[in-house]
Amino acid sequence: MIFAIEEINNSTELLPEIKLGYQIYDSCASVPMAMHVAFQLSNGQNPVFYKGSNCSQSGVVMAVVGDSGSTPSIGMLRIIGSFNIPLVSHFATCACLSDKQEYPTFFRTIPSDHYQADALAKMVKHFGWSWIGAVHSDSDYGNNGMASFLDAALREGICVEYIESYFRTDPRSKIQRVADVIRWSKAIVVVAFTASGDMRALLEELALNPPPPRQWIGSEGWVTDPHLMSFSFCAGAIGVAIQQSVIPGLRDFLLNLSASEVAASSVLTEFWEDAFDCKLTRNSDQENRVCDGSEDIKTLLSPYTETSQLRITNMVYKAVYAIAHAIHNSVCEETNITTQCEKYKKLESKQVFSELKKVNFSRNGYHVSFDTNGDPVAFYELVNWQKSESGFTKLAKVGYYDASLPMGQQFHINQNITWLEGTTQVPVSVCSESCPPGTRKVLQKGKPICCYDCIPCPEGEISNITDSPDCFPCSNEFWPNTKKDICFPKPVEFLSFDEVLSVILAAFSVSGASLAIITAAVFFRHRATPIVRANNSELSFLLLFSLTLCFLCSLTFIGAPSELSCMLRHTAFGITFVLCISCVLGKTIVVLMAFKATLPGRNAMKWFGPLQQRMTVLTFTFIQVLICIVWLVVSPPFPMKNLTTYKEKIILECALGSAVGFWAVLGYIGLLAVLCFVLAVLARKLPDNFNEAKMITFSMLIFCAVWITFIPAYISSPGKFTVAVEIFAILASSFGLILCIFTPKCFIILFQPEKNTKKYLMNKN
Structure with a gap:
């Protein structure tokens, strides 16, 4: 302060030919002492009470620099504020002092704790600490600072395990209790919003029984104090600090x-005697040596001579210059050539107060101005206690906080930080470990929001961020992976040719068609033999042709459904099976008519000759063709994605379109099959070697049994197995027909040719 005033008094630009006087008081960090000083300053220095208005008022204080603490500053403002005497503090940071209704004459060159609290909360959030402890001075600085920090921490989602307050003059038992809370808490990170003296009292208590490793987060009130860096268990502490500066000429x-x-x-006497361990005056009862004049302050290594890392000192320097500029603007006028100042102008403190609001200048590269609350632009350095190679703890700058920058850019930090116990790994301080993607947070009953359990997402839902409060469902055509953190497209399922089941069914289908073709070839090769001619060879060939189509139509059910395949598979199946049953029905009617024709007076065969047989087959088949055409025109089958049968996959299947059309096709086949079965039963005991009725009866019995069991199996089978059941029914009924009707004949033709004679067939025995 003295250096700044002497600089100003020697300046030719600022207050030329005007000298500033000063009086320095030590408030001893005591509120009563600060109040006493405030009264002295308000009373003025003149010993005589002047009544006249023209008398000098040089004894009235124009402005005050100080105090270092918020609580003493508040006490002083209650007194000097009534006289419009401005107080410019270099170290009173309480956010409460920004209230202009309460403290209209207060200004400061150090940022408000409102910004410091925000910087501390952002720092805690930046490193992922959600479970912390908090201690603070039981003073205006600590109480208001911690209140601001807790508000900022709440906004950032940070939980506080404990909040402890104390003052350095409290009984040791109270400070000891605070130390025990820190020792036994689960929170690794401790935020200390304390003054330097209060922090020393706590650290001295903790040093008696050092706690488990704790990561200390410090306010600017103590984190830059070199005297506290001797506590080794605090190594790795990180905090906010006033910007480092250099004042030219101060050293x-x-x-x-x-x-x-x-x-x-x-004050200097006390400093000198302490620095050199000697006494300036000799007393008889002194044991210390007397200073002999050989003491050289230039050889002294102490914070007094270390001016390369000034922080708070620069705030004092700026406060003095702010007041000087306010006085200058009150008594001086700038002209084009010189600056004219009125030495004898009657200056009042309220004028200085008014001009302080408008102060705007730069000094040594640092800008000085005040906002409407009397606060400067907030800028902090982020500092870290790092151990040097020699083992001493030093202060390292690791980032900054600049409130003048846009939101999101205010906080910046480097990664070259030393943490507790000298590690480079960021410590973890959480109540509950982070919930990984695929889970959601569920709060633990009766505990803060930072304490929670991680519950896996329910079926069909995912969470793709850490600590997700909720899971959300995948869209209809997507399904979660096993970790439930990504929605993948559901696998599309259909009966493809790549599957073993499809290969087996296709093999049976081709085998059946091949068997029908081979049988037709055998019949064609032996078409002139009695057994072929006796069994209506024309209908037999037509039946074998229809059976070949029946076997092959099952292949249309395999593969990805398309509009064409969906229409083809059902209509082809319906028409070929009706053709097949019509042929069997025709053969059954031929057997009955042949028997009726042998009775005396009966000539039934003339009513069911080859032409009538063809017309019967054609008529029955044409009816099915009409049913299929109506079905395809009104509401044809179409491919669809079945999303309801399985939640985790999509079934690609053919929708029936019109269920009535589908069941009409099946019903018509069933009607013909039942009719054929009834006629075959009637003809089964006819005593004739030409009679096929027994084998037709057995084949129809198999056919009906297969399709009766098909209905419930078709309805209950899920997904692609529905198609497999339908293919199985087609193949089973087709094999039943070909094996029952044609196998005995082929066996005789190939292996018992002696029975394939007219004589044998005419033998009634």
Whole structure:
């Protein structure tokens, strides 16, 4: 402060030919002492009480620099504020002092704790700490600072395990209790919003029984204090600090200290005797040596001579210059050539107060101005306690916080940070571990929001972020992976040719068609033999042709459904089976008519000759063709994605379109099969070697049994197995027909040719 005033008094630009006077008081960090000083400043320095209005008022204080603490500053403002005497503090950071209704004459060059609290909360959030402890000074600085921090922490989603307050003058039992809370808590991170003296009292108590490793987060009140860096268990502490600065000429001024100046000042005397461990005056009861004049302050290594890392000191420097500029603007006028100042102008403190609001200048590269709350632009350095190679703890800058930048860009931090116990790994301090993707958070009953359990997402839902509060369902055509953190397209399922089941069914289908073709070839090769001619060879060939189509139509059910395949598979199946049953029905009617024709007076065969047989087959088949055409025109089958049968996959299948059409096709086949079965039963006991009725009866019995069991199996089979059941029914009924009707004849033709004679067939025995 003295250096700044002397600089101003020697300046030709700022307050030329006007000298500033000053009086320095030590408030001793005591509120009563600060109040006493405030009264002295308000009373003025003149010993005589002047009544006249023209008398000098030089004894009235124009402005005050200080105090270092928020609580003493509040006490002083209650007194000097009534006289419009501005107070410019260099270290009172309580956010409460920004209230202009309460403290209209307060200004400061150090940022408000509102910004410091925000910077601390952002720092805690940046490193992922959600479970912390908090201690603070039981003072305006600590109480208001911690309140601001807790508000900011709440906005950032940070939970506080404990909040402890104390003051350095509290009984040791209370400080010991705070230390025990820190020792036994689960929170690894401790945010300390304390003054330097209060922090020393706590650390001294903790040093008696060092706690488990704790990551200390410090406010600017103590984190830059070099005296506290001797506590090794605090190594790795990180916090916010006032911007480092350099004041040109200050070091030389401090080192140019004469013995007479030291002796004239009680403060300098105390400093000198403590630094050099000697006494300036000799007393009979002193054991310490007397200073002999050989003491050289330039050789002294102490915070006094270390001016390369000034922080709070620069705030004092800016406060003095702010007041000087306010006085300058009150008594001086700028002209084009010179600056004219009125030396004898009657200056009042309220004028200085008014001009302080408008102050706007730069000094040594640092800008000085005040907003409407009397606060400067907030800028902090982020500092870290790092151990040097020599084992001493030093302060390293690791980032910054600049409130003037846009939101999201205010906080910046480097990664070269040393943490507790000298590690480079960021410590973890959470109540509950983060919930990985695929789970959601469920709060634990009666605990803060940072304490939760991780519950897996329910079926069909995912969470793709860490600590997700909810799971959300995948869309209809998507399904979660096993970790339930990504929605994948559901696998599309249909009876493809790549599957073993499809290969087996296709093999049986081709085998059946081949068997029908081979049988037709055998019949054609032996078409002139009695057994072929006796069994209506024309209908037999037509039946074998229809059976070949029946076997092959089952192949249309395999593969991805398309519009064409869906229409083809059902209509082809319906028409070929009706053709097949019509042929069997025709053969059954031929057997009955042949028997009736042998009775005396009967000539039934003339009513069922080859032409009538063809017309019967054609008529029955044509009816089925009409049913299929109506079905395809009104509401044909179409491919669809079945999303309801299985949640985790899509069934690609053919929708029936019109269920009535489908069941009409099946019903008509069933009607013909039942009619054929009834006629075959009637003809089964006819005593004739030409009679096929027994084998037709057995084949129809198999056919009806297969399709009766098909209905419930078709309805209950899921997905692609529905198609497999339908193919199985087609193949089973087709094999039943070909094996029952044609196998005995082929066996005789190929292996018992002696029975394939007219004589044998005419033998009634």
